[in-house]
Amino acid sequence: MPPLDMPLNLPALARRSDEWSLVAQYLSLADLGRVQSVSSVFLDAVTPRMMERAALALIRQEEDPSVAAGDLRTLRCHPAAQPWADSGFHAAACLASLHHAGRLPVAGRAGERVQHPVESRVRMLDLATRALTRDGRVIVWGQDVQSLLVAKYVVRAGQIMPLTLPDGFRTAAAIPRINSSKHFLRPPPDCWLLMNADRELHYYHTDSRQLVRLPMARSTTPHTVDLSRSGRFVAIATSNTAGPGETRLQCYDRERDQVSLDARISDANLFQISVADDGRLFVGSYTRGYAFSRDGDVTLYSFAGGNHALFRLSPDERFLMRSCSCIGEGNCNDIVLQDLGNGRETRLPRDIPPRTGQSGAMRPESIAFSLLNRLVAIAYEDGALQIFDLRQGAAGSAPVMARGNLPVTGVSLQPHTSFDGFDRVCTVFRQRIGREVTLAMHTMDL
Incomplete structure (x- = not known):
C-alpha cells in the first residue's frame, strides 16, 4: 500500500486549499485563531467564511442550538465590527463586537448619556415592579398626555408600546427586589x-391570546409566582397556608398536566421564587435559600442581604x-453566580465605596447579562x-471592565438594566x- 501523501507541517497543509478547507470545517473559532498565530500563511488561508461558520457554531453552543444566521441580521454591532456585518458575516460581527467591547481598559470609563423623559407622548409615572420580564x-x-388615561406600557431601549392584557386581569405578584434581564x-x-x-x-400567551386557568388553589394569602423560560412549569409560594410560619410550595407541569411538587416548609419569609425548564425549584428568604430537585431533595444555602437578598435563576436559567x-465569600453586597451546568462559582464584587451622600446605599438592584x-x-x-x-475571571472573581453613574x-x-x-x-x-418624578434612560457605550 503506497504511503499517504500527507503534508509535513501545518503551513504546507494551508497551501493545499482542497484539503485545508476539509480540515478547517472541524476547527473551532479558537482553533482558527491559534493556527493564524502559527504562520503568516494562515492569515490568508483562514477565510471570512470559515470564521463565520465557526462563530455561528460557538453562538449555537453558548446561546441556543436553534439560532440561525438570519437571527443575527438585526443585531446591533460595535462600530469597529460593522465591516463584518456589511459583508454578510453576521455571526463573525457578533463575536467581533464582543472582542472590541472587551478592549476597554480594566475599570475604564465608557461613554455615558441620559435621555429624559423616556417618551414625550406618555408621561411616565412609575415602574410596575411586580411584573417580571426576562428580556430587558x-x-x-x-x-397618555392627550387622553390623560393611565395604563401600563412596555419600555425597551427607548421604545414604548402599550401592554395589553385581557380585561379584568392583572399581572400576578413577582419578585421586585432585584430585577434581572438578558439579551436573547x-x-x-x-x-x-x-x-x-x-x-x-x-x-x-400574548401572541396567541391563549388564556388558561391553572389548577392551583385560589390564593387568599401573600404569594409570589414564577414561570419557567419556555412556559412549561409554573411555581407559586403561598404563605401562612396551614398556620403562621409556614409556606406552601407548588410546581405545576403544564406539558404533563400534573403537579410535580407540593411541599411545605417552615419559613414564612420567602419572597422570591424561580423555576427552571427541567422542573427544579429555587426559593429564597432574607437569609436562606432552598433548592429543590425534581425528586424533591432540598439543598440549603445561607447568605446575607435581608430585604435585598438575592436567590433566583438568571433569565436563561444557566446561573x-x-x-x-459575608463569611469567606466577600462583601455582603457582592453577588455570586453559580453555573448550574458545571458548578463553577464566580463572584461579582462591589469594590467601590458609596457615592457621595449615599452612605449605606450600596446594594445591587438590577443585574443584566449580555449575549453568550x-x-x-x-x-x-x-x-x-x-x-x-x-471571560477574564481569576480566582473565582470577575474583573470590572467599566463603570458608570446614574444621576x-x-x-x-x-x-x-439591560x-x-x-x-x-x-x-x-x-x-x-x-x-x-418621571422615568429616564441612561446609556453606556463600551
Whole structure:
C-alpha cells in the first residue's frame, strides 16, 4: 500500500486549499485563531467564511442550538465590527463586537448619556415592579398626555408600546427586589402569569391570546409566582397556608398536566421564587435559600442581604444568582453566580465605596447579562454601575471592565438594566425633574 501523501507541517497543509478547507470545517473559532498565530500563511488561508461558520457554531453552543444566521441580521454591532456585518458575516460581527467591547481598559470609563423623559407622548409615572420580564423590557405606569388615561406600557431601549392584557386581569405578584434581564437572540415565549378578580391564577400567551386557568388553589394569602423560560412549569409560594410560619410550595407541569411538587416548609419569609425548564425549584428568604430537585431533595444555602437578598435563576436559567454569605465569600453586597451546568462559582464584587451622600446605599438592584453570558452589568441602589467580564475571571472573581453613574435626584432610582448587543448598556430609572418624578434612560457605550 503506497504511503499517504500527507503534508509535513501545518503551513504546507494551508497551501493545499482542497484539503485545508476539509480540515478547517472541524476547527473551532479558537482553533482558527491559534493556527493564524502559527504562520503568516494562515492569515490568508483562514477565510471570512470559515470564521463565520465557526462563530455561528460557538453562538449555537453558548446561546441556543436553534439560532440561525438570519437571527443575527438585526443585531446591533460595535462600530469597529460593522465591516463584518456589511459583508454578510453576521455571526463573525457578533463575536467581533464582543472582542472590541472587551478592549476597554480594566475599570475604564465608557461613554455615558441620559435621555429624559423616556417618551414625550406618555408621561411616565412609575415602574410596575411586580411584573417580571426576562428580556430587558420594563413595565411602567404611564399617562397618555392627550387622553390623560393611565395604563401600563412596555419600555425597551427607548421604545414604548402599550401592554395589553385581557380585561379584568392583572399581572400576578413577582419578585421586585432585584430585577434581572438578558439579551436573547431568540427571546423566550411572551407568556405571563395573571390573576383575575377572584384571585385565580392563569397562564396567558400574548401572541396567541391563549388564556388558561391553572389548577392551583385560589390564593387568599401573600404569594409570589414564577414561570419557567419556555412556559412549561409554573411555581407559586403561598404563605401562612396551614398556620403562621409556614409556606406552601407548588410546581405545576403544564406539558404533563400534573403537579410535580407540593411541599411545605417552615419559613414564612420567602419572597422570591424561580423555576427552571427541567422542573427544579429555587426559593429564597432574607437569609436562606432552598433548592429543590425534581425528586424533591432540598439543598440549603445561607447568605446575607435581608430585604435585598438575592436567590433566583438568571433569565436563561444557566446561573443561580445569590447574595454572598459575608463569611469567606466577600462583601455582603457582592453577588455570586453559580453555573448550574458545571458548578463553577464566580463572584461579582462591589469594590467601590458609596457615592457621595449615599452612605449605606450600596446594594445591587438590577443585574443584566449580555449575549453568550460574557458580560454582566449591575446597577446599585446609589446609582453606581459596574460592568463585569466573565471571560477574564481569576480566582473565582470577575474583573470590572467599566463603570458608570446614574444621576441621583433625591428619589429611589429603582433601576432596570439591560444589554443591547455587547457594547451598549441601557438603564431605565426614576428621576426627579422639578416637582415631578418621571422615568429616564441612561446609556453606556463600551
